[in-house]
Amino acid sequence: MKRRYWVILAMLFIVPGLMLTASCAKKAVKPEAAVSKTDDSAKKVPPAPPAPDDAGKSATLSAREKFMKQDVNFAFDSAVLDATAQAILKDKADWLKKNADTATTVEGHCDERGTVAYNVALGERRAESAKAFLVNMGVPAAKMTTISYGKEKPLDPAKTESAYAKNRRAHFVLK
Amino acid sequence: MVDSGNAGCGKTLAVKHTLLVLGIIMVGLLSTGVAFGADKYDYIDINNPLLRKVPIAIPFFKPASGNGAESETAQTGAILLSDTLSFTGYFKILDRGSFLVDDRQFDVAAPMFKGWTTVGAELLVTGSVALNNPQVEMELRLFDTYNERQLIGRKYTGNVKDIRVMIHRFCNEIMGLLTGSTGLFESKIVYISSGSGNKEVYICDFDGYNPTQITHNQSINLSPAVSHDGKWVAYTSYSKGKPDLFIQNISDKRTSVVDKKGMGISPAWVPGRLELSASLSFSGDPEIYLLTGTGKVINRLTDSPGIDVSPTWSPDGNKMAFVSRRGGTPQIYVQNMNSGQADRITFQGNNNTQPEWSPKGDKIVYTALEKGGGFNICLLGVDGKGLMQLTRGQGDNESPSWSPDASMIAFSSTREGTSRIYVMTAYGADQRRLMSTPGQQSEPKWSPGVTN
Structure with missing residues (x-):
């Protein structure tokens, strides 16, 4: 019973998610000034596609979608949160506090430049530093788990600086 | 006849291992001038970055009776031994076409060293194969052609499918003698x-x-x-x-x-x-x-x-x-x-x-x-x-x-x-x-x- 409920819920995210992906596939996150960044990303999210039943639900979905889609990026061999990263995390903290019953997994990822085990450790540092920031912003630690994937799950497999920049990330998955 | 060449511990292990697991018996130590490990040879110094590859001749093994399957084993065995030593990067395997000695004729136990030094070989491996399907008996020897002496001699008997293991064992012994360490080929x-x-x-x-x-x-x-x-x-x-x-x-x-x-x-x-x-x-x-x-x-x-x-x-x-x-x-x-x-x-x-x-x-x-x-x-x-x-x-x-x-x-x-x-x-x-x-x-x- 419970499982079915989750499946339906997951479908509700995935379907509009796919549409979103198709409509705004490009636009790499550029680690520039924090303010312009957040404004930019807010503009980037198009209005949520109308859901079959009610508009309120679809707005929630799009907020969740945005939460999951927006990664926090890092410099090479670093787990330090720059101004851009902190701005994104503040938004996430606000959302998480408003949705107090939602549990999050923070995934730490690395680019392919670096050796396997070291990158698993570095990915963990990234996930932990994002989590620590959220805890400091008032999100209960018990609602968050971390996992590192090292360099095993690149977002963009290309061997370019912009692909590497995208791959060095903390990614957020809502449960 | 037992393997009298190795230290006691190694022998026990080797014999137990071969009997129980692989079914190969290392029958004996063929008469050698030098007891294994008794003399320290500095043929290969793996720490030397300017190392010169040691030229080694590995003629096809000598088939005991000369039947077709045996001759083929004698050739594939020699090629596997060459490839195995070549793998280390420390040997220069001499071209068999340059050999002056007819590999069918020469005495595997007492080669004419002059014929091998002339073609540039510093080391020589000879082998003989007696195939009695599925049993095979292989004698392998390593010679120092300049000092005209046998360094290692081993006789292996076992199943044909274990030829690869026999040859790797012998190559381990060669590396052990030449570099002081064994184990690579196992x-x-x-x-x-x-x-x-x-x-x-x-x-x-x-x-x-x-x-x-x-x-x-x-x-x-x-x-x-x-x-x-x-x-x-x-x-x-x-x-x-x-x-x-x-x-x-x-x-x-x-x-x-x-x-x-x-x-x-x-x-x-x-x-x-x-x-x-x-x-x-x-x-x-x-x-x-x-x-x-x-x-x-x-x-x-x-x-x-x-x-x-x-x-x-x-x-x-x-x-x-x-x-x-x-x-x-x-x-x-x-x-x-x-x-x-x-x-x-x-x-x-x-x-x-x-x-x-x-x-x-x-x-x-x-x-x-x-x-x-x-x-x-x-x-x-x-x-x-x-x-x-x-x-x-x-x-x-x-x-x-x-x-x-x-x-x-x-x-x-x-x-x-x-x-x-x-x-x-x-x-x-x-x-x-x-x-x-x-x-x-x-x-x-x-x-x-x-x-x-």
Whole structure:
């Protein structure tokens, strides 16, 4: 019973998610000034596609979608949160506090430049530093788990600086 | 007739092993001028980067009766022996076409040395084969052609399918005599391959033959390492949802999991003991711990904020090298296990990882990020002196691992596009791909032969 409920819920995210992906596939996150960044990303999210039943639900979905889609990026061999990263995390903290019953997994990822085990450790540092920031912003630690994937799950497999920049990330998955 | 050439212990082991497991009996030591190990020959110094390859003649073996199958075995046996020695990068195998001696005619036990020195051979291997299907009897001898004496003589009997093992045994003896270390040709390599669609742990012979999949969990598996007795493989697996350390018996699949919060990565077995060290993060950040063979924490070995990973042990177990970010970038440190004092040994570059301590004890091989962006294999004295770059200008080269006799290094490289496993001599010569199998291969770890 419970499982079915989750499946339906997951479908509700995935379907509009796919549409979103198709409509705004490009636009790499550029680690520039924090303010312009957040404004930019807010503009980037198009209005949520109308859901079959009610508009309120679809707005929630799009907020969740945005939460999951927006990664926090890092410099090479670093787990330090720059101004851009902190701005994104503040938004996430606000959302998480408003949705107090939602549990999050923070995934730490690395680019392919670096050796396997070291990158698993570095990915963990990234996930932990994002989590620590959220805890400091008032999100209960018990609602968050971390996992590192090292360099095993690149977002963009290309061997370019912009692909590497995208791959060095903390990614957020809502449960 | 028993094998009177080896030390008592080795003999017992060898005979038991062959009888029970392989069905090969090393029947005897063929009369040699020199008792094995009694005389120290300095034919090959694997520490010499300017090493000259030793020219060796390996004529086709002599078939006892000369029937077709026997003649074929005599030829394939000699070719396998040539390939095996050639694999090390330390020998120049002389072209059989240049030989002055008719390999069908000469006396395998008493060759005319002049005929061999004339064609440039400093060493000569002769063999004879008597095939009585499925039994085969093989006599193999190594000669020093300049000093005109026999260095090794062995007679093996067993099943035809074990010819590969017999020849590898003999090559082990040759390497033992010439370099002072044995074991290369009975060693194995564990590695990660994505051939099945997922990164799984595999094991193969030293030369890439007999690749066998060890894990089948369809998850992500990383960083395998085999215990000194060849029975256990430790690795990181995501099969329980996060990167945990697994310790698995290779033959019966019994598995222990280090079931702790956080991750368990970069296992390294302590030489000669069923204990291992690994980086665990249950305390909040990655620290290196000593564990029992079943994954119970014995004690914590590092204590510094930030990343501590990739331990590797000196052969005597008194020191441990590892990667730490305590100085701001990942660098290699050597820690004295008695005093606890850790000293940084790498000072060039901002990213030095994956140290592996040589089984001979004097050097550490590791992966360095160059200024230009490429990853390359470097060699450094354990005192931080004598830096030598072994790979350059050919893709990313990572995960160096010593052969058990310290004569060779395996590593992964993207020089041909996809990541594959390569080998080279201990000073970086003769770099070549070990195997060509589907998917990507990475993280080779050279290990002793698997025993039962």
